[in-house]
Amino acid sequence: MGARVIVITSGKGGVGKTTSTANIAVALARKGKKVVAVDTDIGLRNLDVIMGLESRIVYNFIDVIEGNCKLSQALVRDKRVDSLYLLPTAQTRTKDAVSPNQMKELCEQLRPDYDFVLLDCPAGIEGGFKNAAEGADEALVITTPEIPAVRDADRIIGMLESMGKSPIRLIINRFRALMVKNNDMLSQDDILDVLAIKLLGLIPEDDSVIKSGNRGEPLTFGQDSPAAQEFANIAARLLGESVPWLNLDAYESRGILAGIKKIFGFY
Amino acid sequence: MQQESSGRASVQLKGTNFGLRVIFSEDLDDDVLIEEFKAVPEQAYALPVGRGLVLDFRSRPCSGELAGRILSGVIWPRGLDVLAWITSDAESRARLAQAGFKIGEPGHAHAHENLADAGPLIVNNSLRSGQRKEYSGDVVLVGHLNNGAEIFAGGSVSVLGKLKGLVHAGRGGTEGIYVMAASFEPQQLRVGDKLCNQFDTSMRWWKKPVIITLEDDNLFFRNWKAEPKSEML
Secondary structure, eight states: OOOEEEEEEOSSTTSSHHHHHHHHHHHHHHTTOOEEEEEOOTTSOOHHHHHTOGGGOOOOHHHHHTTSSOHHHHOEEOTTSTTEEEEOOOSSSOGGGSOHHHHHHHHHHHGGGOSEEEEEOOSSSSHHHHHHHHTOSEEEEEEOSSHHHHHHHHHHHHHHHHTTOOOEEEEEEEEOHHHHHTTSSOOHHHHHHHHOSEEEEEEEOOHHHHHHHHHTOOGGGTOOSHHHHHHHHHHHHHTTOOOOOOOHHHHHHHHHHHHHHHHTTOO | OEEEETTEEEEEEEEOSSEEEEEEOTTSOHHHHHHHHHHSOGGGGTTTOBTEEEEEOTTOOOOHHHHHHHIIIIITTTTOOEEEEEOSOHHHHHHHHHTTOOBSSOOOHHHHHHHHTTOOEEEOSOBOTTOEEEESSOEEESSOBOTTOEEEESSOEEEEEEEOSEEEEOTTOOTTOEEEEEEEOOSOEEETTEEEOOOOTTSTTTTSOEEEEEETTEEEEEETTOOSOEEEO
């Protein structure tokens, strides 16, 4: 049987691929699954920082591919939760350091020992994307509710379809219900109308995402912020559970009310 | 091939994808023009002439008498075919059209007739951003043409979904060419050598089912339901 190998991709940069990878990996691990998050963004290593494991890296997967170390030596175990591992990439190499076949072989080596292999894909549609996607069975496409991001997601979905990846599912990040209500932002229906794939998660804009990234502590380690809840919901949906959607209208209204209370010194 | 007179080209010949374009100087006397045209050697028409000639008078008027002299003095004796008579002089255009000559940009009708044999290309899925279909004949897309996707067709293009991407129809000739969309939402449209990018959400036809045709060098929009109303853009 082996692991489900899922590439997390977007086309456009800065939409939340790495943050989503880290949080979904933690959420799956907290549900008892054995998970490895693989940073495939060679030369622009970030997943280790978001996961707070930067200081523990000795080897990376380029070392594994080049035979400088064993796979087990390059894997970094996250001590905060059982069964979560990071396979980091090299910061001092470039995307052409690996071939699609080598990437596929690496995923095959990981597959027997894990329930999930999550591949954090670099932005773009060139070699880095192709390497990451080559080893995957499924794909999660991340977009924000902006036209350029949606257009790039559409491009990536077309490429994933032509590579035979299935299922390809969508996560909309940095969603703001009030802006949608005021017709200042694409709605989820607008986005789904263009992309025509199944929605797996709708993550609200949430300041705690930035704070957690800077602290190296993924939200799903225990916070109850709306984004943390939705990442946990995404993990549950990946496992086939039926999870209700967050009421983002209520959350944003509460956020405004809390802001007003803060101004007037109620807390 | 160029014939020089007083240091300026009086009759210029340019090879194009349909044959030869003959461009006449705008300030030559009719007699001189005929003589210069006659002086073009026979060999000039041998290689690139293809399907025929386009006679381009630019802003120069073309009288009935001049047209007759060109036909009897050069075209008929040499067995040439004139595809179109081009002049920006409105009276001349009306006169030539009334006499049954083809005016406006070259009639690529021959090319389009040939394409009919190939049958249309039917695409049974939406085209996503970055995907492109190129075909020498008509294209029918049963799905959406997303923003960033492209269809380049020698013939007409029908999009039975949302047209948000780029369509270039009539690359093989514009006669009888149309673009049809169930919902018209593009940033740009190309028909033959015409390009139009003046589309926005305030446009009357935005997100409506339309048929677009090229008539007298203008794009005409009509409701797909074939209502009698039309609008020139």
